[in-house]
Amino acid sequence: MNRRRKDDDTGAALPLVLILVTVIAVVLGALLSFADTSVRTTVNLRDQAASAYTADGALQAGINAIRNSTFTGADGEHCFGASDTLSLPGFGSGGAAAVSCTADPAKVQIQCPSLSVCNRPGSAILTLGTGGEDGLNIQQPTGSSFRVHGVVYSNSNINVVNGSLDTNTAVYARGACAGTIRSTPAAACGYGGSNLGADPGYAPALTSVPPRQALPPCTKAGSLVTFQPGFYDDAAGLSAMMSASSKCKDSTFWFTPGTYYFDFRNSAALRPPSLPGGDDVWTVDNGYLVAGTPVDAGGRIIAKPPVPAKIPAACDNPIDDAKAAGVQFVFGGDSRLAVKAGQVEICGSYRADRPPVALYGLASGAEAPVTGTLTPGAATGDFTGGTAAALSKVDSTGATWAAPGKSGGTATLTATAFSPAVTPPAGTILTSAKIRVTHSNDHGASKDSRTAQFTPAGGAPIPLTLSAPSDGSAATDVTDVTSQLAQSVYDGTFGGGQLSYAVNVKHEGTELVDAVQLDLAYTPPALRAESGCTQLPYTSPSACALVTALNNSGNRFYVQGTTYAPKAVLDVTLNNATEPIFRFGVVARSLWVKETGSVTFTGAVIEVPDDSPGFVFGVYLSAYVCPGTGTCAPGGTPVARARVAYVDGDPANPVAGARQVSVLSWSGNR
Known part of the structure; x- marks a missing residue:
């Protein structure tokens, strides 16, 4: 039998192998x-x-x-x-x-990324009035043709008195149509379809009134007169400058790029002395008005327009240049523009997401009159207790002075400041200014004398009316100083002032100046919706149009951009027109066009580029996948x-x- 030795490890590797295998x-x-x-x-x-x-x-x-x-x-x-x-x-x-x-039941209008897509109105002509006047009225010689490039849409009627209305696309009227209309498809009158006729609601280029601008110097005929963007309220001054009798007649009037607000106040009953009276119509009857970036005959931008300017093509056109920096003329209240014997070209600014509105009539906004009582900030003189707080209200606790003896004496009180918390801006119309002085004497007599005056900061003293109170009774004397303060308020320079009070009594007793107050009521400039006669139904020559213009071989009016005046009327007379008048479309309450003389121009008088957006419809799509x-x-x-x-150019x-x-x-x- 074989015996294992104690030091024999044979078989010990088996567990290791098993572990390794596991x-x-x-x-x-x-x-x-x-x-x-x-x-x-x-x-x-x-x-x-x-x-x-x-x-x-x-x-x-x-x-x-x-x-x-x-x-x-x-x-x-x-x-x-x-x-x-x-x-x-x-x-x-x-x-x-x-x-x-x-x-998708909601219909929207796509805001487009570039000029080549759809940043322009959906119609060449869109009138928004719904009755009481013609939506579109065309008067011309028999056999004449009024040509439009783009959709024509009236929310009321269309009245072609003579000749024909011709467009390359569709014509719609929610009311009746009279006269000859040529379109493709045939004109849809009594139309009750899509919302192509809705107000696009373009916003103005400003949200508040810009600083008031004074008219530039006008001293030399045939010169360049330069305007800066801002607020203008003097139609009479503009008209005088652009008349044949002006010192700067035959000049080029250059409105540099930016936003201009025209709210004329010449008809205001309480206008300041420097603002001449008259109606609120700015009339261009001479010279050359260029609004926007000037260009030369080749369309290249130049530093300033020439004298005389070559109109049209005097300013950078947003149709041709996606970098065009132009103007927007915004009109408020009953302000109007009339182009007679002068030449006018207004160029809008290119915008990637909205039409280049060049002429805008405000549809909303109103004045906000301000009333307030100004009181002194400090008081000095012979009276005691004359703190600003004590003199600010009628409560029998103002400033007092006691006569030194039975023979009486004299005393003075000077109250200063009367400063408004916010200075009324330039262009403010002062409607009322009254100074109130409440005073008394416990031994008042008819032989006493009192004087007072108010001196506006930087102005001349204004005498105030004071009465002689009876024994112990208080008198409140009111002096109207509206006419004396109107100019400084209008200029935006009113900064308060000081009131000087002097008394001379012949007896013993106590003089009390209870309160000194300046009551002001004024109307600052505001963005005002079209109003006044511009809102009358336009059924006769006596009615007011936002724009009236006469175009013939010598008088010219062109808008290179969109015209948007949803609450106003445009009235244009054409005599031998040779160019489109309104580019990029017209949106107005009503449009009246008259053609006179021989009509040789074969192009469109009003147009919108071909790729205008129209309104869109939407869908919701869901995709499913099956093996x-x-x-x-x-x-x-x-x-x-x-x-x-x-987006369809014509939804119908x-x-x-x-x-x-x-x-x-x-x-x-x-």
Whole structure:
């Protein structure tokens, strides 16, 4: 029998081998499990990606199908012909797909990213008045043609008195049409369709009244007269400057780029002395008005316009230059512009997201009259207790002075400040200014004498009226100083002043100055909606139009930009027109156009570029993906969703394949 020696370790390696085999087996098992999980995850991710790609492609197919149709979301229509589901069997590697469609009841207007898309009105002419006057009135010689490039839409009627109205696209009127209208399709009168005629509601380029500007010097004929952006309130001054009798007649009047607010106050009953009276009509009857960045004959920007300016094409046109920096003329109240024997060109500024509005009539806003009582800030002199607080109110506790003896004596009191918390801005109309002095004497007599005066800061003294109170009674004397303070308030320089009070009594007793107060009422400049005669129905020559213009071989008026005056009327007379008058469209309450003389111009008098947006309709699209190559029915949670808007130049007559597409949102369930 073989015996093992004590130092023989044969067989000891077996447990080590078993342990090693077990560890290797566990590690290999884990590795194989991880590899299986990784493979499964990769397959799942690949399937999800394929499903997502298929869903995205399906949405794009749905978007394109509607783009190439005439679907507008009207009642009874379906997105994809006879159905609101687009079936896409075997559409992609992810399987079959289906797209469901629901019309979006909200209609919006797309804000466009560039000039070549749609930052302009949807119509060449849009009138917003709904009755009591013609929406569009055209008077011209028999046989004449008034040509428009773009949609014409009146929210009331269209009255073509003679000749014809011709446009390259559609004409709509919610009311009746009279006269000859040529359009494609035929004019839709008594129209009750889409909201193409809604007010686009463009906002003005300012939200508050800018600083008032004085008129620039006008001393030399044939010169360059330069205006700066700001607030102008003197129509009479502007008209005098731009008349044939002006010292600077035949000049070029350059309105540098920026925003101008015209709210004329010449008709105000309480205007200051420096503001001449008259109506609120700015008349251009001589010279050359250029508003915007000046350019030369080749369209290149120059430092200043020449004298005389060559109109039109004297300023940088936003139709031609996406960097054009122009003006916006904003009119408020009953302010109006009349172009007679002068020449005018107004160029708007290019905007990436809205039309280049060059002429704007305010539709909202009102004055905010201010009333207040100004009191002294300090008091000095012979009176005691004359603190500012004591003199600020009538309470029998003001400043007192006791006569030194039975023979009486004299005393003075000076109250200073009367400063407004906020200085009224330049252009403010003062409607009332009254100084109140409340005083008494416990031994008052008719032989006493009292004098007082108010001296505005930087101004001349204004005598005040004082009475002689009876024994112990108080008198409140009021002096109207409106006319004396109107100019400084209007100039924006009123800063308070001082009141001097002097008394001479012939007896013993106590003189009391109870209160000294300055009551002010004034109206600061404000952004005011079109008002006054501009709101009358425009049915006769006596009514007021925001703009009246006569265009002939010598007199010219051009707006290179959008004209937006939703509450006002435009009235233009054309005699041998040779150029478009309103570029980028007109939005107004009513538009009246008269053509006289021979009509030789064959182009459009009013136009909007071809790619104007119109209004859009929207849809909600949902994409579903099903395994296999068969058909797929919508159900469960969609893989991807999108909200899409379509733009038609004429919503009533969509053109398949010619629609602008805007994807408003896109999301997926990945």
